[in-house]
Amino acid sequence: MQKIDESSILEVPITTFMISIDEVAHVQPDNSLEHALLILVKSGYTSIPVLDTQFKLQGLISKAQILDSIIGLERMEPERLQNTLVSDVMTTSIARVKNNEKLERVLSYSINHPFICVEDMEEAFLGIITRSKLLAYLNGHFHELKKKQRN
Ligand code: AMP
Numbered sequence: 001m002q003k004i005d006e007s008s009i010l011e012v013p014i015t016t017f018m019i020s021i022d023e024v025a026h027v028q029p030d031n032s033l034e035h036a037l038l039i040l041v042k043s044g045y046t047s048i049p050v051l052d053t054q055f056k057l058q059g060l061i062s063k064a065q066i067l068d069s070i071i072g073l074e075r076m077e078p079e080r081l082q083n084t085l086v087s088d089v090m091t092t093s094i095a096r097v098k099n100n101e102k103l104e105r106v107l108s109y110s111i112n113h114p115f116i117c118v119e120d121m122e123e124a125f126l127g128i129i130t131r132s133k134l135l136a137y138l139n140g141h142f143h144e145l146k147k148k149q150r151n
Pocket of ligand 1 (some may be wrong): 019023024025026044045046048049062114128130131132133147
């Protein structure tokens, strides 16, 4: 039986799986929560990156964080959406890697994070790698391997 070639699975550059910045929905720190919620709902994403005007990663903002921030003592307070900034609510705890990081590290981050942010050496944001893209890659690899084993 053919052995799984771990090295060839893991030697792929991580940028192979990257959704590049042009295709990544994002907001800016000084956008209102109303704007962020609109982008999140329209895009259908749970959480998106927050980038400053220099395209540097400042945080992540999610639907859950926004909803949590408008819960008042006795009722929802949607009027807060217009008066609160993304920077007041976003998390700065981010799964982030440099573009030359090993796939192994990205895989291990993806256990706890649905997507991982990728930056260059100057910390400019390049894009994201989603868990689903990684799983699709591994799934494809194992199917190929199974095929080879049958032949
Ligand atoms: P997926 O694996 O495609 O379901 O994506 C997982 C998560 O990654 C989504 O819920 C979003 O938080 C984020 N994500 C995926 N694609 C994008 C994108 N194009 N722009 C912004 N965030 C994204």
